[in-house]
Amino acid sequence: MDQEEIDKVVLAYLDKRGFKQAGFAFQQEKQQNSKGSNTSSTAQIDPDIAKQILAFSEVDSPAQYQEGYGKLRSWAYSSLDQYQHELVRVLYPVFVHGFMDLVAKGHIQEARSFFNSFRGDHDVIHSRDLQKLEGVLSPSHLEEMEFAHSLRQSKVNIKICKYSYDLLMQYLHKSQSITIIGVINEHINFNVSPGQPSSIADDAEFVSLFGSGQDAANLINQKEIHWGLLEDSLEEKLEKTSNMDSEKGDGELREGDLEENKKRSVDGNKQGNSLKKLKKDKVSNATAKASRADNVTVSGAPRVKPELPLPVIPIEVEHSILEDLRNRVQLNSTALPSISFYTFINTHNGLNCASISNDGSLLAGGFSDSSLKVWDMAKLGQQSQNSLQGESELTPNQNMSSSNVGGKSYTLFRGHAGPVHSATFSPFGDFLLSSSSDSTIRLWSTKLNTNLVCYKGHNYPVWDVQFSPMGHYFASASHDRTARIWSVDRIQPLRIMAGHLSDVDCVQWHANCNYVATGSSDKTVRLWDVQSGECVRIFIGHRSMILSLAMSPDGRYMASGDEDGTIMMWDLATGRCISPLVGHSSCIWSLSFSCEGSLLASGSADCTVKIWDVATSSKVSKAEENKSGSVNRLRSLKTLPTKSTPVYALKFSPRNLLFAAGALSKQP
Amino acid sequence: MSIVPKETIEVIAQSIGITNLSPDVLPALAADVEYRIREIMQEAIKCMRHSRRTTLTTDDVDSALGLRNVEPIYGFASGDPLRFKRAAGHKDLFYIEEKDVEFKEVIEAPLPKAPLDTAVVTHWLAIEGVQPAIPENPPPEALQMLSLPSDNRKTEVKEDGVPVDIKLPIKHVLSRELQLYFEKITELTVSRSESGLFKAALSSLATDSGIHPLVPYFTFFVADEVSRNLNNYSLLYALMRLVWSLLQNPHIHIEPYLHQLMPSVMTCLVAKRLGNKLSDNHWYLRNFTANLVASICKRFGHVYHNLQPRVTKTLLHAFLDPSKALPQHYGAIQGLASLGPNVVRMLVLPNLEPYLQLLEPEMQLETQKNEMKRHEAWIVYGALMRAVGMCMYDRLKMLPSLPSPPPRAVWKSNAKVVTTVSNKRKASMDNMTNQPPLKKLATDSSMGGTTPPNIGAVDPNLQSSTNNNMPGSSGRKEILGGQRLLKTPAALDQAWKDDVDPRRVLPLLRKCFGDSMLPFFPTPEASLFL
Structure with a gap:
């Protein structure tokens, strides 16, 4: 342990605090000691205490805040999920008070850089507070500004569960960053509750403690979003075509329906159930059309332009989608799906x-x-159908051809x-x-x-x-x-x-x-x-x-x-x-x-x-x-x-x- | 830091050879160990969720360790959940049992069966919102239970003023599959009840969870067929087996249809004629149906309190009506007997004497010339004897164990005696039924050949006199049993509580049935024998 260094620190401390007499006495003693060579008592100083003294000396260095806070932050974000949100809550008060401490001590430049390097973490929830604090540029501001003043005066209450609290204490003890411990001791009041950590939803309460309303918490949620559907979507096209269709008259429609029915019967048994319904729909064609049109207008959401270049849909696919749209079963609270x-x-x-x-x-x-295994259900359905037919109508050829190889019904990836x-x-x-x-x-x-x-x-x-x-x-x-x-x-x-x-x-x-x-x-x-x-x-x-x-x-x-x-x-x-x-x-x-x-x-x-x-x-x-x-x-x-x-x-x-x-x- | 105590760390440290761990290190290590364990479990739970599971497996822990760049713990990979055993003498110490496995056994063991390959099956979970009752879906009771809370919610919504959609009552529609099933089963029952297929059908009826909608149809089918085909023995038997299977089925809710089912079943028990041929073993059908009735009473008796009284009333009427045919009496007796010894004791025993007087002439060659009728009478007599005997046996076995079982050899000789007696009785019936019990006893004992004829036991003092006259060495052990019973009147009184005095009943039974009653008296061997 470097004796000289410790002495220097002690002197500097005494000097700073204005204990001039004590400082003088200390210096005298030191000189005496140095005269008395090796018999000094300071040589037996406990290394732990020495370390503490040294660490304490660093309180003043503004870089300590940045480093200590940075460590605390990365520790909190990498802790257990279950307790993480509770630990993260501690960060904001530490951040705010660390900043204000720096300002109060007159390290404006360092306070600036500290504020700017970590403000991103809290912008989401506390941006309004941060905007206020940003303007604090001298110790006098702290006194003048009501918000800062009230923050300095009162302690922040943080509800925290037992285990999170233990974790935090353990960390602080280990990290030995006196600065952060000092801030936490001075400004945060922990309400330690036994049992499980509280729900994240309670964060709102925590926020309101700072006097800013729910709006601030949800500031991010005020950003504009365009939730409308895409322009030129197929639904729109269908709407247009159906309107045209209805104008054209019924004759054509019936033909179309016949065709559709044929197609659908080919579609197989899978859609069979919805088919029945569809046919019912067809019976009352006009009403169905009307209701469909209604439906489209009901869901007539605002349209937006795609922000991504989207792929072009092939014509055949488009047709099949349109087909599906026409044949869609209308579901509501009385008509439940199959x-x-x-x-x-x-x-x-x-x-x-x-x-x-x-x-x-x-x-x-x-x-x-x-x-990864993929089953083709359409084929599976056909097979069973075929085998059923094989039993009743004796069609062995089909049966043979469709039987799968190796007894596997799926494709293995x-x-x-x-x-x-x-x-x-x-x-x-x-x-x-x-x-x-x-x-x-x-x-x-x-x-x-x-x-x-x-x-x-x-x-x-x-x-x-x-x-x-x-x-x-x-x-x-x-x-x-x-x-x-x-x-x-x-x-x-x-x-x-x-x-x-x-x-x-x-x-x-x-x-x-x-x-x-x-x-x-x-x-x-x-x-x-x-x-x-x-x-x-x-x-x-x-x-x-x-x-x-x-x-x-x-x-x-x-x-x-x-x-x-x-x-x-x-x-x-x-x-x-x-x-x-x-x-x-x-x-x-x-x-x-x-x-x-x-x-x-x-x-x-x-x-x-x-x-x-x-x-x-x-x-x-x-x-x-x-x-x-x-x-x-x-x-x-x-x-x-x-x-x-x-x-x-x-x-x-x-x-x-x-x-x-x-x-x-x-x-x- | 609570979960991992310091002591645990100390023990673990010692187990790996670190003995001089300073006490300051322990709490710090304990805290860190707990944190690490929590961390691993957190990751393991994430892995479990992303494998769409709700139970944590060792694989999850292994992959969590992998996420943290820790080598997995080997040796626990298995599909089965780990079985922890409690260490003897410790409250909360558990371990996993590891068995020694012989290499040789492992090598020589035949290859296990390859596991079945994954496959996909499809079914309709709902058709337009209605769940079809097919085996793939859970049985309807589960649905009803689930639907209860939703009703509550509906009313809640109503209070809020939200319009409630009112559903029209749905017609009872049977799916095509169910219709086919019903047709197949009924066709099998009517035409091919002897085939193996019918057995398969019965087992399907007893296990299938999806056939609940068919229960009313089956009930009607049974009732209809029974009333129309009383002379078709095999059909009746098939129908009763069908009912039996339906009753076995745990998934269906048959109570509401019992009242329709019971008349048909009772018909098959006490009808005048079942089947039209001599070869039709209607006795067997009656026995089967008697068991069926008993099982119904047992299963639903607590739900419908008047079920058993009504059944017994019907049976008793059939039993006591002298105008009814003997097979009907037989059915009634079998039915009553299958309902348990208590029923027999309450209803049959009091009527035993007058009934036997009625039966006696039917059994005798002189009074009943019709061979058929006489045969029937004897069968009824046998059934009656069995019923009463079982009742007696049940009563007596409840008594405290009887002292000193007789030697086995004696019992054997006795059994021989009894069988010969009954054979002989069949051969010369007049001799037996007409003679007073005294005489019978005499013949029996002479046959046993060990004791001299005992004349003194004529009157109600029978027991006491036998007691005097017969030493323990005699072959008449059953009587001794009876005497022992009398020696413990307290126990007997307890057993017969409200009933007729056993002193009267036992002689009565002896009088009515003679020694063939004796095997029903319990002894340690008798319980084996019966």
Whole structure:
């Protein structure tokens, strides 16, 4: 231990504090000691105490604030998810008071740089406060400014659970940054509560302690977003053509109907059920047309231009989409959908995810043994039909030709080197994307049955991947706390969305492809602008990790489901929760809106599919909001239990037939 | 820091050879260990969620370790959940049992069966919002339970003033599959009840969860067929088997249809004529139906309190009506007997003597010339004897265990005696039924050949006199049993509580049935025998 140094520090301290006499006495003593050579008592100084003294000497150096705060910040952000939000709360008071301490001591320049280097963390929630504080440029300002003055006077109350508190104390003890300990001791009052950490939703209360209203907290949510649908969409075209059709008269329509009927009968048994309904619809053709037109105008959302260059849809595909649109079954609270359930059997607990193509004809399953298997349900259906016919009508030829090779009914895709966590079909079913623990995303062709591209960009397991509604682009979510936007023709991501405080667990595209929503283990949902890569909305309210997201087809609403079985319906424009949907008792694996947005289907680990009424309740809630502002609950229309099969995936076909998939699990 | 105590760290340190760990290090290490464990579990839970599971597996922990760049823990990869065992003598110490595996066994063991390959099956979970009752969907009871809370919600919504959609009552529509199923089953029942296919159909009826909508149809089918085909023995038998299977099915809710089903079943038990040929074994059908009735009463008796009283009333009427045919009496007796010994004790025993007087002339060659009728009478007699005997046995076995079981050899000889007696009785019926019990006893004992004839036991003092006259070494062990019973009157009183005095009943039974009653008296061996 350097004796000289310690002495210097002590002297400097005494000098600064104005203890001149003491300083003089100290110096005298020192001189005496140096005369008395080795018999000095200071030589026996405890190294610990020496260290403390030395550390204390650094209090004054402004760089300490920056360093200490930086360490605390990175420690808080890398702590356990469960306690993270509580620890992060400590940061803001430390930041504000650290800044004001610096200012008070006259280190204006350092205070500036400190403020600027960390303000980004708090801009989201506290931007108004920060704007005020930005103007503080001299110690006198602190006295004059009411806000700063009140902050200096009062202590901040922070509610924190026992374990978080212990963690914090442990850290502070270890880090030995006296500056930060000093700030925390001086300005923060901890209310330590036993038990589990409080919910993140309580952050709002914490914010209000600073005197700024809810508006400030939601400042980010005031950014403008254009949730309207795309211009020139096929729905619009249909509207035009149908209007023209109705003008042209009935004769032509009937012909068209006949043709359509023929086609549909070819379509096979899958759509059979909706067919019946369709025929009913056809009987009252005029009324159906009228109601359809109504429907279009009801969902007549504002139109926006796409911000991404979108792929051109081939004519044939366009035709088939138009066809589907014409033949769509109208669903509402009285007309519930038919649900076709695909059950995986003999999965040996290995099925990690399931995905259904838009038309329901393809089914993909991702397994923990790194394999990806795709079933062609249309073929499967034909086979069974054929075999039935073979029994009754004796058509052995067909039977032979259609029998599968090797007894396998699926196509196996191998390539991943870790459990496959997510799979998604392109809108027309010709491509398949899968994401895996091996931190890669792979693109497969369902036509060629082969791997086309391997996208390496994430550094950790990729939890979710989703094709955009128009194809070509896709979004991924990963354990590395980012979501990324990709296009199929590039192996590098186009955008990286960073901001979540924990894993990004799920991702979903907005109907107009301009936004992407992500759900995270930090219990928030964020909406990102694809073009700028900025976060434009934060949805706070869930109490556990978000597992599934769905966007309404009219682009106005979003539904999110969490680990506890709560579903929340959000209004994208305001960023507020319309209503929580309570009913499930376990994880929500999947959510899906019906094609005209009137129903929401949810699939859960409690082995049920629930159908929720969206149309009436959202209307009512709007009306009620105008009147009284009371929150209305969405109605659960139907609960459909399965036989011990958790529901992994749900998908409404373009004709509003609901497909569901799940793995049969053994009964306990 | 609570979860990991310091002591644990100390123990672990010692286990890896660090003995001089300073006490200051322990709490710091404990805190860090807890933090690391929490971290690993947090990641493991994320892995579990992203594998769409709700139970944590060792694989999840391994992949969580992988995420943190830690080598996984080897040796725990298995599909089965780990079984922790509690260490003996410790409250909260658990361990995983590891068995020693012989290399040789592993190498020589045949290859296990390849696991079944993953496949996909499809079904309709709902058709226009209505869940079809097919085996792939859960049974309707589960649906009803689920629908209850939704009703509450509906009313709640009503209060809010939101319009409620009123649904019209839905017509009962049977799916095409169910219709086909019903047709197949009924056709099998009517025409091919002997085939193996019918057995398969019965087992399907007993297990299938989706056939609930068919229950009313089956009920009607059974009732209709029974009333029209009383002379078709095989059909009746098939129908009763069908009812039996339906009752076995745990998924269907048959209570509302019981009142329609019971008359048909009772018909098959106590009808005058079942079948039209001599070869038709209607006795068997009656036995089967008696068991069926008993199982119904047992299962639904607590739900419908008047079910068993009504059944017993019907049976008793059939039993006591002298104008009814003997097969009807037989059915009634079998039905009553299958309902349990208590029923027999309450209803049959009091009427035993007068009934036997009625039956006696039917059984005798002199009074009943018709061979058929006499045969029937004997069968009824046997059934009656069995019923009463079982009742007696049930009563007596409740008594405290009887002292000193007799030697086995003696019992054997006795059994021989009894069988020979009954054979003989069949051969020379007049001899047996007409003679007073005294005489019978004499013949029996002479056959046993061990004891001299015992004349003294004529009157109600029978027991006491036998007691005097017969030493323990004699072969008349059953009587001894009876005597022992009398020696413990307290126990007997307890057993018969409200009933007739056993002192009267036992002689009565002896009088009515003679020694063939004796095997029903319990002894340790008898319980084996019966």
